[in-house]
Amino acid sequence: MNSRSLLTLAVVALLATAGVATAAVTGSPDISVYVTDDSVAPGEETTLDVVLVNSGNLESGASRNPALNSEVTTARGTTVTVESGDAPFEVTTGTQAVGTVPEGKTPPISFDISVPKDADPGTYDVPVTVEYEYYSYISESEGTRERESTTETFDVEVTVEDSAQLGVVTVDAGTRVGGTGTVSMTVENVGSATATDTTVSLASPSGDLTFGQSAEATRYVEEWAPGEQRTFEYQMTAARTADTEAYPFTLTADYDLPSGESRSARPVTVPIQPEPEQEFTIVSTNNTVPVGGAGTYNVTIRNDGPDIARDASVQLTSQNADVTFGQSNTASRTVGTWEAGDERTVTFDARASASAQQQAYSLAASVSFEDSTGNAGAVEGLTTELVPQPRRIAVVSTESAAPVGDTGEYTVTLRNDGPTPLNDASVQLTSQNADVTFGQSNTASQFLGSWAVGEERTVTFDPTVGQNAEQRDYALTGTVRYERPSGAAGQQDGISLGLRPTPEQTFAIDDVESSLRVGDDGQLQGQITNTGTESVSSVVVQWTSEQRNVDPVETEYSVGELDANESATFDFDVDISDSARSGPRQFTLQAQYDNDEGQQRTSDPLAVRAPVESESDEFDVAIRSANVTAGESTTVRLEITNTKSNALTDINGKVFADSPISTSDDEAFVSSLDPGESATLTFSISVSGSALDKTYPLSMDFQYDEADGDTETSDTYKIPVEVNRDGGGGDLPLGLIGGAVLLAVVAIGGYIRFS
Structure with a gap:
């Protein structure tokens, strides 16, 4: 306990004895020191980053104003000094003012040091001196303060490690502005340790100097002893915008110590200076390229040096789509060896579009080559022009x-x-x-x-x-x-x-007539007209409709030659099945023909509308006599009329009856009937005596031949037979005969009969 503390306690005791409560705040800062990185390497120029930590020492706190507590623990006017002590390096930064240091830690305070290449590895105590002032006493009632100053020295440990470091011995930059060349660099391990698995990196500071497409290039060394030199070569490209001045490249190395620890050598700045650019000049041009055509374009170029150009080539690039080289906007020609001062004329095959004008079209030219040392180079940015010749x-x-x-x-x-x-x-x-x-x-x-x-x-x-x-x-x-x-x-x-095409060859169909009927054969007739502008030959009307229940007998009708606007008739025989429906129908026809070249063509589909009539009976049957007395026999006389549109032949009519009616003469034959023609048929029937006084049905059907030779069987007809028991026979009254309904049913009876 120091004298100031004893005095403070005495004052407090005196006041307590006197019965007066006088409050006071006492304390001091509590400083410690450390460095953020305690390792350095021989030959290194680096920093020691010092951090102050104030833990604070509050002896007596405030009872009414707690903010006064931090006043006695804060260091004020703080300065820090680092000396090398017995460490084998030099501290080049003097005393640094830190100012106020409250409780907590300061940001790193950097001190530059220089470590000699021959520094002995080991751990050394480095003295760090901290000077500061602080308030040791603050009266809470009166606000009086007492200020003191303190100097403290701390030893921090710093280790000088074994390390490998880089030293550039020679640099040879063989790269020309606007070209690509080899940069050769000899580097020595100037450190104290052997480096293994070393990756050496060279980084460019500018986009004008690159290694391929990258700003950095690396090389690998498996083992690199202290004092050993290695030579590295890099292919570097210098853009045309590069300067002929030294650029500060950065050389670094990442390696392992023999112990397996990974280390990085300090960066080394390497000045690399590109050589002057090779220059070429366009002397003259001429061309034979017409508007809308192709020709030659000749350009004469001079090598202005300073070096010879080997394996030289010239490339032209058009800046406008109206001037091209084949299918491309670029073309290249080889020149070969090209001495400085020589002129060369290079010929290109060029083309001017049909929309090109007789005006100057800009062309960009470049020359690629190898210089005398074998480094690749290119001169770009040369410009010329092409003025197309008039159309020929x-x-x-x-x-x-x-x-x-x-x-x-x-x-x-x-x-x-x-x-x-x-x-x-x-x-x-x-x-x-x-x-x-x-x-x-x-x-x-x-x-x-x-x-x-x-x-x-x-x-x-x-x-x-x-x-x-x-x-x-x-x-x-x-x-x-x-x-x-x-x-x-x-x-x-x-x-x-x-x-501009001439009008299409077309046809039209009109004057269409139809005799089509359900369950019958009929005809579709019409007229076809050549509505085109040219004559056509070998015209055939084709039936192309594909419809169920409609069956044309033939699908082609030959018309022959038709001049423009000439017409010709055609007709098709068509069979409409029994299961077809009546009503308007649309059929599709096409015209096949030969054109002027003798080539066969087919027209667009031609739509034809025609009605299909409802099905009708083949015969009208009129009853002339069909009355009989029970227990007697009689003759039934029927008049039949052909209702079809074509003649019918070999007509065989047959009646069949059910009890109480029977028939002994049940068939009748007519050799032929033209449309609308009639004939009378007679049949013998008998009625049993037990028959009732009423009308009984007699069934009848027909088998006949169509005009095309097909044999058909009609539907079944019902013939009413009047049976009387009182003998008052006679013919059936004409009115009753006319009103009799002939009911057609499915021709199953005819099928049974004739099968």
Whole structure:
């Protein structure tokens, strides 16, 4: 306990004895020191980061104002001094002012140190001196304070470790601005430890100097002893924007000590300076490239040095889609060895589109090469221009005779507007739409041969126009290829042409008549008209409908040749089955024909509407006599009429009866009946004596032959037979006969009879 504390206690005791309660706050800071990283390496320029920790020592706290407690534990006007002591390094930073240090810890306070390369590894005590002031006493009632100062020295341990460090011995930068070259660097391990599994990295400070696509390159060393030198080579590219001044590259190394601990060597700055750029100059240009055609472009370039260029090549890049090199906007040509000061003329095959103008089109040129040391280089940013020559092929006229949905002729007349005659000329057309083709291709060519200046030449193509094409202009592109008198090949492409198809070949059907009836044969008749603009031959009307219950006897009807607007009649025999329904029907026909080229074509479907009439009986049956007295016999006389539209032959009628009626003469025969013709049939019947006085049914059906030879069986007819028991016979009254209903049922009876 110091004198100040004894005095404070005495004052407190005196006041207590006097009965006066006087409060006071007493205490002091409690400082300790440590460094954040206590390891350094020989040859290293680094820092020691010192941290002060104030734990505070409060001896007597405030009773009314707790904020006064921190006033006595806070260090004020604090300074820190680090000395090397017996450590083998130099502290180059002097005393540093820290200021107020409350309870807690300070941020790191950095002191620069320099560790010699030959520093002995080991652990050393480094003295850290801290000076500060503080309030040791504060009166709570009067606010009086007492201030004291203190100096404390702390020893912190710092270890100098074995380490490997890098030292650059030589640098040879063989890279030229605008090129790629080899940077050779010799590096020594100037540390005190052997490095194993070392990765050496060289990092560029600028995007103008790169290693391939990266800003950093690495090399590996398996074992690297102290004092040993290694040489590393890097392929570095210097952009055209790079300067010919030294750039500060950073060399680092990550390695393992023999103990297996991982370490990193301190970074080393390496100055690398690119060599001056190789230069080329465009001297002159000329071309034979016409608008819408192809030709040559010649550019003369001079190597301005300072070095020879080996394996040199020149590349041109068009800045506009109207000027190209083949199908690309770039082209390259090899020059070979190119001495400084020499001029070289390089020839390119170029093309100007049909939309190009006679104006200057910008071209970018570059030269790639190897310099005298074998390093790759490139000079970019050279500019030149191409002005296309006037067109030499002109379109005089075109004519189209190709109908929609067919093949026809397309004729083009062209003129050579010079300035020279052409040899081995040919014309190619290319369709821009799938509705216009040339056979199975979208292109077709015709050979012209020699072509004098001012001469007009006509070529004919056979295009095919699709079925869905419209009557509008379809774009075609023409290309003329040729050879100049000098033997150089040339061409003009992008020649714009248009093909308008002629109207499609069409047909119409009218005057349709029908005798179609359910369960019967009939005819469909009509008239077909060529509504197209051209004559057609070998016209055949085809029945293409596929409907149940409708069966044409033949599906084709030959018409022959039809001129434009000419008509011809046709008819089809058609069988309508019993299960068909009556009513209006739509049938589909098509016209097959040969065009002018002798090629067979088929028209669009042609819709035909015709009615199918309801089914009718084959015969009208009229009763002339059908009365009988019970227990007697009589003759039944029936008049039948052919109601069909065609003659019927071999008509065999048969009656059959059920008890009490029986028949002994149940068949009658008619050789033929024309439509509407009638005949009388007679049958003998008997009635038993037990028959009642009423009407009994007598069944009847017919078997006959149609005009086409088919044998048919009719439905069953019911004949009413009047039976009287009082003998008052006689013929059935005519009114009763006319009102009798002949009921048709399914012809099962006829089937049983004739089967």
